[in-house]
Amino acid sequence: MAALPTEEEKDAHVLKGAEQDKLLEGIPKDEWEKDSLYSLIILGASGDLAKKKIYPTLWSLYRDNLLPSNTIFVGYARSKLSIADLRKLFEPNCKIIEGQEAQFDAFIKQNVYIAGSYDKEEDFKKLHDELDERESKVKAGHRVFYLSLPPFVFDTATQHIRENCWGTRGWNRVVLEKPFGHDLESSRKLSSHLKKLFSEEEIYRIDHYLGKELVQNLLTLRFANRIFSPAWNNHHVASVLISFKEPIGTQGRGGYFDEYGIIRDIIQNHLMQIFCLAAMEKPVSLDAEDIRDEKVRVLRRIAPATIENSVLGQYLGNPNGKNEDEKTGYLEDPTVPKGSVTPTFAALVLKIDNERWEGVPWILRAGKALNERKAEIRVQFKNPDGDIMPGNATKRDELVIRFQPNEAIYLKMMTKTPNSHFGMEETELDLTYSKRYEGVVLAEAYQLLFLEILRGRQIHFVRNDELEQTWRIFTPLLHQIENEKIKPIDYEFGSRGPREADKLLAENNFVYTGTYKWPGPGK
Ligand SMILES: NC(=O)C1=CN([C@@H]2O[C@H](COP(=O)(O)OP(=O)(O)OC[C@H]3O[C@@H](n4cnc5c(N)ncnc54)[C@H](OP(=O)(O)O)[C@@H]3O)[C@@H](O)[C@H]2O)C=CC1
Numbered sequence: 333m334a335a336l337p338t339e340e341e342k343d344a345h346v347l348k349g350a351e352q353d354k355l356l357e358g359i360p361k362d363e364w365e366k367d368s369l370y371s372l373i374i375l376g377a378s379g380d381l382a383k384k385k386i387y388p389t390l391w392s393l394y395r396d397n398l399l400p401s402n403t404i405f406v407g408y409a410r411s412k413l414s415i416a417d418l419r420k421l422f423e424p425n426c427k428i429i430e431g432q433e434a435q436f437d438a439f440i441k442q443n444v445y446i447a448g449s450y451d452k453e454e455d456f457k458k459l460h461d462e463l464d465e466r467e468s469k470v471k472a473g474h475r476v477f478y479l480s481l482p483p484f485v486f487d488t489a490t491q492h493i494r495e496n497c498w499g500t501r502g503w504n505r506v507v508l509e510k511p512f513g514h515d516l517e518s519s520r521k522l523s524s525h526l527k528k529l530f531s532e533e534e535i536y537r538i539d540h541y542l543g544k545e546l547v548q549n550l551l552t553l554r555f556a557n558r559i560f561s562p563a564w565n566n567h568h569v570a571s572v573l574i575s576f577k578e579p580i581g582t583q584g585r586g587g588y589f590d591e592y593g594i595i596r597d598i599i600q601n602h603l604m605q606i607f608c609l610a611a612m613e614k615p616v617s618l619d620a621e622d623i624r625d626e627k628v629r630v631l632r633r634i635a636p637a638t639i640e641n642s643v644l645g646q647y648l649g650n651p652n653g654k655n656e657d658e659k660t661g662y663l664e665d666p667t668v669p670k671g672s673v674t675p676t677f678a679a680l681v682l683k684i685d686n687e688r689w690e691g692v693p694w695i696l697r698a699g700k701a702l703n704e705r706k707a708e709i710r711v712q713f714k715n716p717d718g719d720i721m722p723g724n725a726t727k728r729d730e731l732v733i734r735f736q737p738n739e740a741i742y743l744k745m746m747t748k749t750p751n752s753h754f755g756m757e758e759t760e761l762d763l764t765y766s767k768r769y770e771g772v773v774l775a776e777a778y779q780l781l782f783l784e785i786l787r788g789r790q791i792h793f794v795r796n797d798e799l800e801q802t803w804r805i806f807t808p809l810l811h812q813i814e815n816e817k818i819k820p821i822d823y824e825f826g827s828r829g830p831r832e833a834d835k836l837l838a839e840n841n842f843v844y845t846g847t848y849k850w851p852g853p854g855k
Pocket residue numbers: 575577706732738740741742760762763764828834837843844845846847848849850
């Protein structure tokens with residue numbers, strides 16, 4: 333098998349020609365080049381997300397020449413920072429390779445920083461005046477407001493953006509990062525606040541899993557192939573598992589995580605977006621509203637998650653761990669409140685009450701401090717009816733879509749063992765991306781999503797009513813866990829999570845045999 337590009341190779345990979353064209357498809361490039369100014373305003377520019385994700389993404393888009401030529405990057409935060417200070421914050425995450433230094437300096441020159449609070453009219457006016465002044469020199473000015481802020485300042489910041497900083501010479505778009513509320517009530521409150529300020533077309537709610545290549549491929553796989561369509565229902569599918577695993581703990585930021593827990597952090601958003609794309613009906617078109625209508629329709633057919641159908645876990649330190657993170661249990665993180673019952677692992681079962689899916693368990697599982705980094709969906713098909721093969725040896729077909737790492741789609745299936753009479757074995761149809769798309773470096777989720785915001789295309793963003801539905805499904809369970817202080821089951825850092833989760837899988841028609849052997853790459 334072709335070797336996967338190493339991290340260094342990926343960083344060194346600068347997009348050219350056809351690669352750029354693919355990413356820019358549908359972008360009105362000549363519009364971009366017209367006499368306009370594009371201001372990408374990062375509120376919370378001094379924060380963790382900004383330095384780890386947003387600025388490095390902006391750099392990579394700039395480096396690959398994927399932005400309008402007249403783009404400025406406007407940082408806004410309370411800290412009084414110079415551009416040099418700001419640069420120091422994010423440069424270590426930008427992965428600049430030899431030869432790119434001058435280009436990075438040019439990128440820095442396009443940066444502006446304004447110190448201001450999130451609740452003062454005059455500070456937002458100062459930001460507005462700065463943008464206005466620049467926009468007055470060109471024909472049009474477009475503004476993207478990226479809120480990389482803690483949720484408690486969302487309300488005031490958005491109010492001031494709308495009242496004191498709204499551009500009048502072009503379009504304005506507001507980008508929000510999760511959490512979009514804490515439960516159904518707070519999410520509704522936030523939504524109604526935003527609704528008063530912006531139209532739904534102006535709001536871009538980011539779920540970065542919607543920017544991942546294989547998540548985006550779910551629509552193509554399902555609706556551009558005849559072969560899956562007839563089998564994608566309760567006549568043929570036995571169960572579905574959507575799984576997220578991470579081998580890192582809270583790394584000293586448990587205080588932040590503790591307010592959310594794994595259900596709010598991963599399941600209610602990332603896994604539910606995957607769920608929607610896998611379970612929904614075919615949309616009438618690829619328009620954002622048609623796709624999002626179908627997502628909402630399937631969500632509306634799900635009853636709230638229950639404690640009886642869930643397994644909750646919390647990790648303990650592993651005395652044999654390789655580093656402090658692995659040795660430190662969740663409750664030993666000094667930033668985590670004593671005796672916290674916040675789950676760091678959850679597996680739960682949802683049922684869809686519609687004609688296509690009635691009776692099929694959809695198992696959603698997510699955990700921190702596990703044995704590996706992996707996000708995937710496994711669709712298990714029922715055994716064939718009237719099996720004539722010898723020895724009841726037929727194993728279930730299983731379609732696996734691995735979103736990360738090492739993106740792949742493989743269908744585990746039975747085949748006749750070569751040269752045998754009716755001997756059978758498990759094998760696979762394998763679409764490993766690094767092999768099939770040798771040398772192709774997949775764009776980062778944030779890169780793709782930024783380009784979508786500039787395009788004004790909302791397919792890969794979360795609509796208000798999707799949020800409402802996902803909170804409806806999880807709020808009763810979340811409240812029960814919190815009100816009754818339901819103690820999660822301990823599991824060791826580096827394990828696969830509580831054993832009870834495998835039991836839940838088995839009870840919900842997910843069959844694990846352990847008999848499938850992959851010969852490994854290229855064999
Ligand atoms: N193109 C490619 O890159 C391909 C790679 N492969 C690789 O081959 C290997 C085996 O394939 P895979 O599809 O995972 O096959 P298996 O059916 O053997 O599944 C293995 C996975 O099942 C899970 N598991 C282990 N114990 C239990 C249990 N008691 N109950 C339920 N689940 C359990 C584990 O994952 P978890 O902890 O997540 O539950 C384990 O990794 C994998 O490493 C896979 O990545 C295979 C085909 C193609």
